[in-house]
Amino acid sequence: MSGRRVAVHAHPQLPGLALVDAHFVEQHFPKHSHDGYSIGVVRSGVNAFWHRGGQQHAIAGSLCIVNPGEVHTGDTVTPQGWSYFNLLVPELLLQTSRATLDLPAQTLHFGQSVVADAQAATALLVLGQAMLAKDSPLAVEQHWLELCGVLLSRHVSERAALAPVSRMPRQVARAREVLDADLLGQRSLSELAALCHVSPFHLVRSFSAHVGLPPHAYQLQKRLEQAKARVQQGEALASIAAATGFADQAHMSRHFQRQWGVPPGQFAPLRSQPQNRKNVQYR
Structure with a gap:
């Protein structure tokens, strides 16, 4: 597992959101789902994951997006592994941000597992770096809304994610x-x-x-x-x-x-720090 690194960050302006900054070399995530959205940008290597009945491959510079409740996996496919910023986003936060941006009310379902969008990828990278650097609440919230603006205006599908x-x-x-x-x-x-x-x-x-x-x-x-x-x-x-x-x-x-990929203490407490929780890394 040489080279493995995982850290979790948060910000009080984005309640419930967690940023996972990770590099995985020999990692397998079994089938699972999340209550919220999983939105990541691959920084290096290839993130391979099973999703929606097929194997997906997200290369450096692309986004990997999973809607709430959708079952997926996660694997490495190269000796170098992969690194990414991955956001775990509560549904309420994304809906609130949609309203803040004055975008049409709709079911927020992303239609693609892997998205090639340089502007969205850059926006997520900028947000991640701002959270790591413990930037001001003003800057972090601005970067978050910029990311939401791109994602929600370009990549939301009208089709419902899961059968009711x-x-x-x-x-x-x-x-x-x-x-x-x-x-x-x-x-x-x-x-x-x-x-x-x-x-x-x-x-x-x-x-x-x-x-x-x-x-x-x-x-x-x-x-x-x-x-x-x-x-x-x-x-x-x-x-x-x-x-x-x-x-x-x-x-x-x-x-x-x-x-x-991290122990529970990495998520605790996400909202108790003035700007960003301590940067604890697991190797």
């Missing part, structure tokens, strides 16, 4: 409702399938086909997102682990490493 629950098979919608309502539940697959009136095999196959993850992975994903949100609020890590269904803090940390 109403279009899912009834048993899949029911299983998701049960899992969402009780993330800490310890139901077996057989018990969940019985609630949905299907066989365990049929539930796994149908759920995976429509949600993108099997039920256990979906539940873990939701627990991780809930844990990250609580970390961002500054809660104690051990308490968060217990409250979100992990055996202990070490168990939670291992899953954070798999999901985001």
Whole structure:
């Protein structure tokens, strides 16, 4: 893993947003999704990832964009690995910024996994450098809105990102409702399938086909997102682990490493610093 470097940065003017500044050499992110948007610019190398049923390759200077809830992976394909600035953007922040820019109200769904747009890439790089340099709130917010202006005016698609629950098979919608309502539940697959009136095999196959993850992975994903949100609020890590269904803090940390490439402490607390949280790097 020589050369691996990951640091997370934030700014109080952009609540909930996290900038991941990373260089990965031997990294594999398994299938997962995010509650918000993942918007990155590749600075060197190639970011390979599976998304929307196919393998994608983002080269240096291009953007890699994943909408909320979309399942994807992440891999290295060259010995040199890849480096990027990647923004984890809450849906509310992007919607608020759209309104600030006076752009038309619409579903903010990006239609392409990999985007070649030099102006957008430059805008993201400028924002990332400003956050790393702990620039003033005025400068950081201006750079963020400039990035939003380019992205939202050029790359938003009118097509909905995911099929609504109403279009899912009834048993899949029911299983998701049960899992969402009780993330800490310890139901077996057989018990969940019985609630949905299907066989365990049929539930796994149908759920995976429509949600993108099997039920256990979906539940873990939701627990991780809930844990990250609580970390961002500054809660104690051990308490968060217990409250979100992990055996202990070490168990939670291992899953954070798999999901985001960093331990949970990198996200805590995102809003407590005057301008930008401390620059802690993991190699």
